[in-house]
Amino acid sequence: MADIYEPQTEADAAAMITEAAREGRALAIFGGNTRAGFGQKVEGAAFTAKRLRGITAYNPSEMTLTALAGTPVAEIEAELADNGQMMAFEPADHRMMMGTEGVPTIGGLFATNTSGPRRFVSGAARDSLLGIRFVNGMGEVIKSGGRVMKNVTGLDLVKLLAGSYGTLGFLTEVTFKVLPVPRTEATVVVTGLNDAEAAIAMSAALATSCEVSGAAHLPESVRWLFGKNGLPDGPATLLRIEGVEASVADRVNRLQPFLQRYGAVSQIDQGDSQQIWREIRDVTPFSEDGSCKPLWRISCAPSAGHQLLAALRLETGVNAFFDWQGGLVWMQMEGDGEAEMIRAYLKRLGGGHATLIRARDSVRAAIAAFEPQEKGVAALSAAVKAKLDPKGIFNPGRMG
Amino acid sequence: MSGAIALKAPDPAILSRRDQIIADLADFLPAGTVVSSERELKPFETDGFIAYRRMPLVVTLPRTTEEVAAIMKYCAKYKVPVVPRGAGTSLSGGAIPQEDAVVVALTRMNRILEVDYPNRCARVQAGVTNLAISEAVSADGFFYAPDPSSQLACTIGGNIGMNSGGAHCLKYGVTTNNLLGVKMVLFDGTVIELGGKALDASGYDLLGIVCGSEGQLGIVTEATVRLIAKPEGQRPVLFGFETSEGASACVTDVIAAGLIPVAIEFMDKPAIEICEAFAKAGYPLDVEALLIVEVEGSETEMDAMLKAIIDIARRHGVKTVKECQSATEAALIWKGRKSAFGATGRIADYICMDGTVPLSQLTNVLRGTAKIVARYGLRVANVFHAGDGNMHPLILYNINDPDEARRAEEAGNEILKLCVDAGGCLTGEHGVGIEKRDLMTHQYSKPDLDQQMAVRAAFDPDWLLNPSKVFPLEGRS
The missing domain is CATH 3.30.70.2190 (Alpha-Beta Plaits)
Incomplete structure (x- = not known):
């Protein structure tokens, strides 16, 4: 048998997986391999979806698109842009962060449930995913969901496969919801806030009727790692407004005076605004520069993010910024084995999960990359895995 | 109604132990939690899908997660089926009991436990009504987005079971998009928590599969839901x-x-x-x-x-x-x-379909629906969520006329098949329940359904939870 599998069709993939299952041969599933560093390292024969390529159905007025799993994200984004549409969950390009090359695929995007700054308004990748086809660990082709917006017909295997990092099935085709690209955008900037003040300002802004679609805080220590993008100096708290021109102007005009009680307020428009949110989305300040410093992604209650960082700063070298109103913290650490400390503080602050996104192989080998689960949930997850991949051939160990 | 949908034959061994089961439950549950007289059981015999009814073995009305866990543990030990129930407004028969099942009704668990504005979420017990959440936070400028028509009565636990939608989900999404976490009791009484106040949970998206699972994977007793700031106007x-x-x-x-x-x-x-x-x-x-x-x-x-x-x-x-x-x-x-729906109910009996189709198919499916209903000699009223293609033809009939009832049911089945054939699905927000159970094979192949049932079995290996629903009774693995 070959060491690299590149099925050309779904039927090919099913046949190859059937054989692998029979032989109990582990497969390292990927698309473009740009996020291979997420999770534990996988030993197994490389098995890629990259030759399953092409948009199979797209009717802009239905707001859904269907594509084979190995279709490059860029190809889909270009097609959507031609029709004034987009993936609302704002998919990130993680190549700089991971120091990888290759072509991100649409299957990989959903398999890792990769979502950007708009996540707290428009949902995660999993919320946009409407239907899938996949090959399970027995080599059977399974479909779930469909191409309609609302569907509660049977168990939602779509959600289960999203974010399962190729450990439950080999995605062959995805159907997802798309939305019109906002006509314009602007970002209201509050300058000079510390992390705790920023958390309060962001929470207040999101409690207004201004429909903020991005809420991030860039502490002083990371500001220089972002582009200038028309921002004033000092720590910046960013609140994005999107929509038609009249509506953006109107909401910016309401938000600006409201935020003056927290700090100095200014505004950046279209081009600068798009660029800064792209940098936040792609985590460019913590791009891999050869040193492979550990990078953590923390998902927690928005009000807990800054408390976590404050606690960690007293104990270790850490640089970080906040997205999702503070509920998503990207942290680059100076030291290596700090998983236990991070997770202990997180637990004390009401829970959430800390995921090791990037680290040297030796560090990755010693740390559970994904937050260890409570016993009952872990048992259930293992039981679910056994029902989809009974021989354990898909990405063994990747999720711990 | 014609009664064409088969319900599982009750297990005579369980029926014969009824008195013992009632006594056992009453023994470990607080007084007033177990309901067993015929008069008291009557209101539980059906739900919003009134064409079918079955008297339950016994009804329990727990007030705490611990009580739910104790009931589940008991039922798992003696292999007694359990049917979870919220307000009983299901239009697909999702809450219809069976003669050999213990109904676990969560309506007494109706407290809002926490409202957390900085994190824009609320933690509530499963028996809280949908509208009660919005009402509790309205004065502070927030609301809970999914708004099924039955929102005055239906519970959040039921909404999670059916992944309920409503008129406003075109913009805000359905239940699954607005649910952050749950506390739930598994078939054997184990209590787990999935998700929480963070937007993303770790590991497999078990919360995603629990939402819309129609009470087959466990009983949700608490939920953390997202709150959204009200628009200006x-x-x-x-x-x-x-x-x-x-x-x-x-x-x-x-x-x-x-x-x-x-x-x-x-x-x-x-x-x-x-x-x-x-x-x-x-x-x-x-x-x-x-x-x-x-x-x-x-x-x-x-x-x-x-x-x-x-x-x-x-x-x-x-x-x-x-x-x-x-x-x-x-x-x-x-x-x-x-x-x-209520107004229609005043002039006739009706069954409400819930197929969802791609937007480009709206006109075709409306025409097809009219033809099908006319062929069966019946009337139809269409009222639905057009923005997301979620159709609700209401087929009008007389429930006391068996022939008309049969025709209504057959017409409904044809309409749903038409939706599937147009690239849509059987149900957008009401759930499969018993109503659409036997049509599942029209939408899914055998391997598709077998895979779903296998995953179901990971949660409930003995098929004790709401067992007559969702999956055709034939060919269960």
């Missing part, structure tokens, strides 16, 4: 069209133009007449189809959006455009729409 507008085709084409063009209103609701002539007679909402009676389009935001935003929508409507021969002038008028417009 909301304005529904009525558009009357001379043809259904014109209204459908208008919907497609509005979406294609990149305008996503909060809601686009469709009513055909029979539905307009029924709702107007009931609610006096001021709906035009001289049109064939009506759209209720709601936009929200500041005055400037709403004006801009409505202007664009009205331009599109004019291209499709809109006959009446009625912008409401006050909050009272707006409320009345929604009252008409939300009382559609």
Whole structure:
């Protein structure tokens, strides 16, 4: 048998997986391999979806698109842009962060449930995913969901496969919801806030009727790692407004005076605004520069993010910024084995999960990359895995 | 109703132990928690899918997660089936009991446990009604987005079971998009928590599969849901069209133009007449189809959006455009729409279909529906969420006429098959329940269904939870 599998069709993939299952041969599933560093390292024969390529159905007025799993994200984004549409969950390009090359695929995007700054308004990748086809660990082709917006017909295997990092099935085709690209955008900037003040300002802004679609805080220590993008100096708290021109102007005009009680307020428009949110989305300040410093992604209650960082700063070298109103913290650490400390503080602050996104192989080998689960949930997850991949051939160990 | 849908034959061994089971439950549960007299059981024998009814073995009304866990542990030990129940408003028979099952009704678990504005979420018990959440946070400028028509009565636990939607989910999504976490009791009494106040949970998306699982994976006792800041203003507008085709084409063009209103609701002539007679909402009676389009935001935003929508409507021969002038008028417009099912129930018995189709298929499916219903010699009223293709034909019939009931059921099945064949699905927001259970094979292949059932078995290996629902009784693995 070959060491690299590149099925050309779904039927090919099913046949190859059937054989692998029979032989109990582990497969390292990927698309473009740009996020291979997420999770534990996988030993197994490389098995890629990259030759399953092409948009199979797209009717802009239905707001859904269907594509084979190995279709490059860029190809889909270009097609959507031609029709004034987009993936609302704002998919990130993680190549700089991971120091990888290759072509991100649409299957990989959903398999890792990769979502950007708009996540707290428009949902995660999993919320946009409407239907899938996949090959399970027995080599059977399974479909779930469909191409309609609302569907509660049977168990939602779509959600289960999203974010399962190729450990439950080999995605062959995805159907997802798309939305019109906002006509314009602007970002209201509050300058000079510390992390705790920023958390309060962001929470207040999101409690207004201004429909903020991005809420991030860039502490002083990371500001220089972002582009200038028309921002004033000092720590910046960013609140994005999107929509038609009249509506953006109107909401910016309401938000600006409201935020003056927290700090100095200014505004950046279209081009600068798009660029800064792209940098936040792609985590460019913590791009891999050869040193492979550990990078953590923390998902927690928005009000807990800054408390976590404050606690960690007293104990270790850490640089970080906040997205999702503070509920998503990207942290680059100076030291290596700090998983236990991070997770202990997180637990004390009401829970959430800390995921090791990037680290040297030796560090990755010693740390559970994904937050260890409570016993009952872990048992259930293992039981679910056994029902989809009974021989354990898909990405063994990747999720711990 | 014809009673064509088979329910599982009750297990005589369980029936014969009924007295013992009741005594055992009463022994470890607080007084007043176990309901077993025929008079008290009667209200639990059916739900919103009234064509079918079964008396439960016994009903329990727990007040805590621990009590639910104790019931589940007992039932797992003695292999007694369990049917979870919220307010019993299911339109697909999701809460209909069975003679050998213990009903676990969560209506007494109706407390809002925590409202957390900085993190924009609320933690509530499963028996809280959908509307109670919005009411609790309304004064502070927030709301809970999914708004099924039954929101006054239906519980959040039931909403999670059916992944409920509503008119406004075009913009805000359905239950699964607004649910952050649950506490649930597994079949054997184990209590687990999934998700929490963070947006993403770790590991497999078990929360995603629990939502919409129709009470087959466990009993949800608490939920953490997202709260959203209320828009500055909301304005529904009525558009009357001379043809259904014109209204459908208008919907497609509005979406294609990149305008996503909060809601686009469709009513055909029979539905307009029924709702107007009931609610006096001021709906035009001289049109064939009506759209209720709601936009929200500041005055400037709403004006801009409505202007664009009205331009599109004019291209499709809109006959009446009625912008409401006050909050009272707006409320009345929604009252008409939300009382559609109730108002229909006053003039006839009905079954409500819930197929969802791609937007481009709206016109075709409406035409097909009319043909099918006419062929069976019945009447239909269409009232549905057009913006997301979620259709609700109401097939009118007389429940006391067995032949008519059979025809209504058969017509409904044909309509759902038509939806699937048009690229859609059997149910958008009501769930499969027993109603659509035997049509699942039309939408899914055997391997698809086997895979779903295998995953189900990971949660409930003995098939004790709501076992007669969702999956065809034949061919269960």
